[in-house]
Amino acid sequence: MSTVERSDLARITAFTDGVMAVAITLLVLSIEVPKVPDGDLPGQLDDLILPVLAYALAFTLVGRFWVIHHRLFEDLERFDGRLMALNLLFLGLVALLPFSTDLMSTYDEVPEAAAVFATSIALVSLTHWAMARYSAQRGFLNPEHEFAQPVGLGFAAVFLASIPVAYVDTTLAQLMWIAGAFLHYPLRRVAGRGSETSP
Amino acid sequence: MSTVERSDLARITAFTDGVMAVAITLLVLSIEVPKVPDGDLPGQLDDLILPVLAYALAFTLVGRFWVIHHRLFEDLERFDGRLMALNLLFLGLVALLPFSTDLMSTYDEVPEAAAVFATSIALVSLTHWAMARYSAQRGFLNPEHEFAQPVGLGFAAVFLASIPVAYVDTTLAQLMWIAGAFLHYPLRRVAGRGSETSP
Amino acid sequence: MSTVERSDLARITAFTDGVMAVAITLLVLSIEVPKVPDGDLPGQLDDLILPVLAYALAFTLVGRFWVIHHRLFEDLERFDGRLMALNLLFLGLVALLPFSTDLMSTYDEVPEAAAVFATSIALVSLTHWAMARYSAQRGFLNPEHEFAQPVGLGFAAVFLASIPVAYVDTTLAQLMWIAGAFLHYPLRRVAGRGSETSP
Amino acid sequence: MSTVERSDLARITAFTDGVMAVAITLLVLSIEVPKVPDGDLPGQLDDLILPVLAYALAFTLVGRFWVIHHRLFEDLERFDGRLMALNLLFLGLVALLPFSTDLMSTYDEVPEAAAVFATSIALVSLTHWAMARYSAQRGFLNPEHEFAQPVGLGFAAVFLASIPVAYVDTTLAQLMWIAGAFLHYPLRRVAGRGSETSP
Numbered sequence: 001m002s003t004v005e006r007s008d009l010a011r012i013t014a015f016t017d018g019v020m021a022v023a024i025t026l027l028v029l030s031i032e033v034p035k036v037p038d039g040d041l042p043g044q045l046d047d048l049i050l051p052v053l054a055y056a057l058a059f060t061l062v063g064r065f066w067v068i069h070h071r072l073f074e075d076l077e078r079f080d081g082r083l084m085a086l087n088l089l090f091l092g093l094v095a096l097l098p099f100s101t102d103l104m105s106t107y108d109e110v111p112e113a114a115a116v117f118a119t120s121i122a123l124v125s126l127t128h129w130a131m132a133r134y135s136a137q138r139g140f141l142n143p144e145h146e147f148a149q150p151v152g153l154g155f156a157a158v159f160l161a162s163i164p165v166a167y168v169d170t171t172l173a174q175l176m177w178i179a180g181a182f183l184h185y186p187l188r189r190v191a192g193r194g195s196e197t198s199p
Numbered sequence: 200m201s202t203v204e205r206s207d208l209a210r211i212t213a214f215t216d217g218v219m220a221v222a223i224t225l226l227v228l229s230i231e232v233p234k235v236p237d238g239d240l241p242g243q244l245d246d247l248i249l250p251v252l253a254y255a256l257a258f259t260l261v262g263r264f265w266v267i268h269h270r271l272f273e274d275l276e277r278f279d280g281r282l283m284a285l286n287l288l289f290l291g292l293v294a295l296l297p298f299s300t301d302l303m304s305t306y307d308e309v310p311e312a313a314a315v316f317a318t319s320i321a322l323v324s325l326t327h328w329a330m331a332r333y334s335a336q337r338g339f340l341n342p343e344h345e346f347a348q349p350v351g352l353g354f355a356a357v358f359l360a361s362i363p364v365a366y367v368d369t370t371l372a373q374l375m376w377i378a379g380a381f382l383h384y385p386l387r388r389v390a391g392r393g394s395e396t397s398p
Numbered sequence: 399m400s401t402v403e404r405s406d407l408a409r410i411t412a413f414t415d416g417v418m419a420v421a422i423t424l425l426v427l428s429i430e431v432p433k434v435p436d437g438d439l440p441g442q443l444d445d446l447i448l449p450v451l452a453y454a455l456a457f458t459l460v461g462r463f464w465v466i467h468h469r470l471f472e473d474l475e476r477f478d479g480r481l482m483a484l485n486l487l488f489l490g491l492v493a494l495l496p497f498s499t500d501l502m503s504t505y506d507e508v509p510e511a512a513a514v515f516a517t518s519i520a521l522v523s524l525t526h527w528a529m530a531r532y533s534a535q536r537g538f539l540n541p542e543h544e545f546a547q548p549v550g551l552g553f554a555a556v557f558l559a560s561i562p563v564a565y566v567d568t569t570l571a572q573l574m575w576i577a578g579a580f581l582h583y584p585l586r587r588v589a590g591r592g593s594e595t596s597p
Numbered sequence: 598m599s600t601v602e603r604s605d606l607a608r609i610t611a612f613t614d615g616v617m618a619v620a621i622t623l624l625v626l627s628i629e630v631p632k633v634p635d636g637d638l639p640g641q642l643d644d645l646i647l648p649v650l651a652y653a654l655a656f657t658l659v660g661r662f663w664v665i666h667h668r669l670f671e672d673l674e675r676f677d678g679r680l681m682a683l684n685l686l687f688l689g690l691v692a693l694l695p696f697s698t699d700l701m702s703t704y705d706e707v708p709e710a711a712a713v714f715a716t717s718i719a720l721v722s723l724t725h726w727a728m729a730r731y732s733a734q735r736g737f738l739n740p741e742h743e744f745a746q747p748v749g750l751g752f753a754a755v756f757l758a759s760i761p762v763a764y765v766d767t768t769l770a771q772l773m774w775i776a777g778a779f780l781h782y783p784l785r786r787v788a789g790r791g792s793e794t795s796p
Contacts, residue, residue, distance in 0.1 A: 011614065011667055017210065018618030021217025022420075025225065025294045026622065033301045041309045056291065063287040070210055088660040092653065095622045102630045112639045216409065220416025221619075224424065224493045232500045241510045255490065262486040269409055415608065419615025423623065423692045431699045440709045454689065461685040468608055 012084065013073055019091045020069070023098060024062045027055055030102035054105035058097055060181045065094060065124055072132055075145035083134060090127045096120055114166035114173050121177075122159040129153065155180065211283065212272055218290045219268070222297060223261040226254055229301035253304035257296055259380050264293060264323055271331055274344035282333060289326045295319055313365035313372050320376075321358040328352065354379065410482065411471055417489045418467070421496060422460040425453055428500035452503035456495055458579050463492060463522055470530055473543035481532060488525045494518055512564035512571050519575075520557040527551065553578065609681065610670055616688045617666070620695060621659040624652055627699035651702035655694055657778045662691060662721055669729055672742035680731060687724045693717055711763035711770050718774075719756040726750065752777065 031051040034044040069090070097120060104117035135141050158180040166173035230250040233243040268289070296319060303316035334340050357379040365372035429449040432442040467488070495518060502515035533539050556578040564571035628648040631641040666687070694717060701714035732738050755777040763770035 008671070011610065011671075013210065014213065014611065015614050015618055015663060015667075017214050018217055018615055019622050021214055022221050022619050022622035023625075024290075025218050025221035026625070028222075028225070028294050028298050031295075031298045033298065033305050038306055038309050041306050042311045045311055045315075052295075055295070059291040059294070060287070063291070066214060067283065070214075074207070074210075084664065088657070091621075092656040092660070095625050095656065096628075096649075096652070099625050099628045099630065106630050107635055107638050110635050110638045112642055116642075212409065213412065216413050217416055220413055221420050223489075224417050224420035227421075227424070227493050227497050230494075230497045232497065232504055237505055237508050240505050240508045244510055244514075251494075254494070258490040258493070259486070262490070265413060266482065269413075273406070273409075411608065412611065415612050416615055419612055420619050422688075423616050423619035426620075426623070426692050426696050429693075429696045431696065431703050436704055436707050439704050439707045443709055443713075450693075453693070457689045457692070458685070461689070464612060465681065468612075472605070472608075 009073065009076060009079055012079065012087065016069065016073075016087060016091060017066075020062065020066050020094055023095045024059060024066070026098040027058050027062070027101055029098060030058075030105050031055055050108055051105045054101055054108070057177060057181060058101040061121060062094060062097060064181065065128065068128060072128070072135065072141075072145075075142040076135060076140055077142055078138075078140045080138070080140075083131060083138075083140070086127060086131045086134065090124065090131060093120065093124045093127055097124075108174075109170050111166040111170055111173075114170050115163045118159045118162045118166070118173065118177070122156045125156040125159065129156065208272065208275060208278055211278070211286065215268065215272075215286060215290060216265075218294055219261065219265050222294045223258060223265070225297040226257050226261070226300055228297060229257075229304050230254055249307055250304045253300055253307070256376060256380060257300040260320060261293060261296060263380065264327065267327060271327070271334065271344075274341040275334060275339055276341055277337075277339045279337070279339075282330060282337075282339070285326060285330045285333065289323065289330060292319065292323045292326060296323075307373075308369050310365040310369055310372075313369050314362045317358045317361045317365070317372065317376070321355045324355040324358065328355065407471065407474060407477055410477070410485065414467065414471075414485060414489060415464075418460065418464050418492055421493045422457060422464070424496040425456050425460070425499055427496060428456075428503050429453055448506055449503045452499055452506070455575060455579060456499040459519060460492060460495060462579065463526065466526060470526070470533065470543075473540040474533060474538055475540055476536075476538045478536070478538075481529060481536075481538070484525060484529045484532065488522065488529060491518065491522045491525060495522075506572075507568050509564040509568055509571075512568050513561045516557045516560045516564070516571065516575070520554045523554040523557065527554065606670065606673060606676055609676070609684065613666065613670075613684060613688060614663075617659065617663050617691055620692045621656060621663070623695040624655050624659070624698055626695060627655075627702050628652055647705055648702045651698055651705070654774060654778060655698040658718060659691060659694060661778065662725065665725060669725070669732065669738075669742075672739040673732060673737055674739055675735075675737045677735070677737075680728060680735075680737065683724060683728045683731065687721065687728060690717065690721045690724055694721075705771075706767050708763040708767055708770075711767050712760045715756045715759045715763070715770065715774070719753045722753040722756065726753065 031048065034041065034047070036044055100117045100120040103113045107113035136145075158176060162173040162176040162180075165176060230247065233240065233246070235243055299316045299319040302312045306312035335344075357375060361372040361375040361379075364375060429446065432439065432445070434442055498515045498518040501511045505511035534543075556574060560571040560574040560578075563574060628645065631638065631644070633641055697714045697717040700710045704710035733742075755773060759770040759773040759777075762773060
């Protein structure tokens with residue numbers, strides 16, 4: 001398959017947006033309505049705080065993945081079969097997040113569950129970084145595009161680093177994730193530019 | 200991130216519509232098919248009336264949120280990172296509604312469940328109001344746009360006011376919600392204009 | 399709210415398509431994977447035939463509703479608040495079909511479940527007919543649009559007529575639904591035209 | 598219904614993309630979060646490997662169906678009612694895959710479950726082939742379109758051939774599916790062209 005022109009990207013982008021919109025909305029399925037007698041509900045509501053926070057974190061992360069995907073594709077001028085395959089891999093990993101969020105939120109004190117979630121996020125992040133890098137190398141990007149490599153790898157690094165931390169203290173790993181979701185602001189200043197093509 | 204032009208809003212709008220379309224359709228999952236022997240089904244159908252009414256109310260509310268979001272974005276001429284963050288917050292709160300509708304419909308006589316639902320709706324409403332206000336202040340809106348502040352705050356007020364009411368009588372709070380879903384008509388007359396940018 | 403022009407219909411159409419695409423795909427949730435020991439699965443597969451047929455029928459019906467909605471909106475030149483409200487009612491009834499299909503398929507021999515399903519389909523059909531009629535009366539349609547009233551009412555009539563039949567024999571009602579899904583071909587010939595704006 | 602022109606295809610394509618985006622994302626529902634005490638989770642994670650692999654296989658297959666559907670519709674210049682009916686059949690079979698993937702993944706050692714999955718994939722593939730063939734025969738395609746018949750039938754053949762194999766050894770059938778997902782590369786070379794209109 002040879003490269004295709006920008007006009008052809010519209011349907012690929014629409015399909016990508018569709019998958020991400022469904023995946024981000026399915027995150028809500030990880031918050032389960034308790035099945036208890038009416039009188040016991042008030043006592044159960046505390047148990048919903050953690051799933052709601054997990055939902056908020058995962059929603060923020062998928063939202064940021066959508067933003068950075070959007071920025072990369074805006075500057076794409078051409079496409080090839082390999083980039084389409086990377087994009088499908090990216091979508092397959094994003095669509096897995098309702099599962100890994102549910103697992104992490106159900107077993108919030110189990111390091112293995114934290115490791116699955118952190119690995120999921122790191123893989124999405126690395127796949128996006130690979131798409132950005134490949135597009136830059138093949139000359140598919142608009143010359144004005146800024147490729148923010150240190151930010152991209154930094155984001156993946158935080159989530160990978162949280163894995164050994166989770167085996168010591170899962171709460172500490174969770175705090176690293178929350179910090180990670182806001183990471184790009186300080187790093188962006190270090191890198192001295194406004195782009196966040198790769199988180 | 201600097202402001203972006205109208206042409207760039209198309210993909211943001213498409214993603215927003217996708218999330219709202221999925222969230223509004225997932226509301227149906229709050230109506231559960233009973234698991235009883237065939238002969239007992241007729242006696243169980245009465246128990247479905249309340250979940251169907253809860254679905255109808257939530258569908259109407261999300262439908263109205265979609266309409267007012269649509270009207271705001273139609274008149275947007277520019278966008279910035281903060282408005283995009285507010286839009287993601289808005290979507291995250293909308294995508295939570297299948298959960299809070301299910302909770303409220305399963306525990307229709309428990310004030311805490313009513314409070315969670317009413318708070319959800321009030322937060323969506325306030326976030327929309329914040330988006331409309333921020334866009335107006337930053338001059339992002341088409342000069343013909345009418346910013347209907349009293350209606351927006353009135354809508355949030357009804358749902359917040361229903362919370363203490365639910366602790367007295369949950370049915371009364373539910374009646375306030377139904378009235379709230381149709382609130383804008385009289386208020387619109389008070390405000391003396393046709394716009395309903397903010398519900 | 400005054401009438402809006404055709405250009406503005408694009409986002410309404412996109413939202414409608416989104417809701418219908420999600421609703422038609424959620425129909426699959428009515429087919430449940432049995433939970434039995436491995437050795438017992440072959441004996442259970444027969445029990446999946448009926449849910450698969452129910453899925454096929456509901457998918458065909460929603461597919462046809464999408465086609466006729468598509469044809470009506472293609473010829474719309476203007477829109478007003480009341481038509482938008484009717485469209486939301488149409489979507490709310492379509493989005494209910496994953497529930498009523500699941501109910502009908504789980505309780506295939508219970509007349510009450512058949513009645514809920516048939517009523518759902520009849521209401522979607524009547525709401526579409528009301529949209530088509532209202533659009534014609536208000537002059538919103540392209541002059542070339544053909545308003546196929548007898549077909550629309552005929553479709554609703556078949557599903558409403560199946561309700562008393564279901565109380566005599568649910569299988570007979572199911573056969574009427576299958577016939578109904580293909581009804582428009584003969585009726586179209588009676589009406590002497592090719593349009594199927596209203597099913 | 599007479600044939601319609603290319604401009605009219607946009608909404609059909611958007612609806613098709615919507616259904617495929619929802620179906621591909623619902624595949625994740627076949628991976629269930631285990632319900633065990635915290636301490637038992639690590640021992641249960643091995644049981645998640647197979648569902649994750651099944652998800653990856655099904656995601657790859659639906660992703661490839663999307664790509665080939667995209668290529669066919671890109672070259673479509675006209676459309677008729679029969680092609681629209683075939684497209685709805687294609688979508689109905691794709692939307693069934695979350696169920697057949699779940700069944701195959703839950704009962705990975707049961708030949709009947711493998712047969713249901715393989716039949717599902719073969720039917721999607723044959724329906725796509727029928728759409729491509731019908732479009733070519735009716736002259737609906739852009740003259741530059743290459744109709745890759747041997748590849749299309751080869752893909753269906755692999756999945757149909759895996760059914761008797763599954764009754765001997767389900768693992769062998771699973772290996773055939775993985776090979777099948779990458780089949781087109783060698784076959785494409787045999788056929789001596791770059792097109793993959795029909796997988």
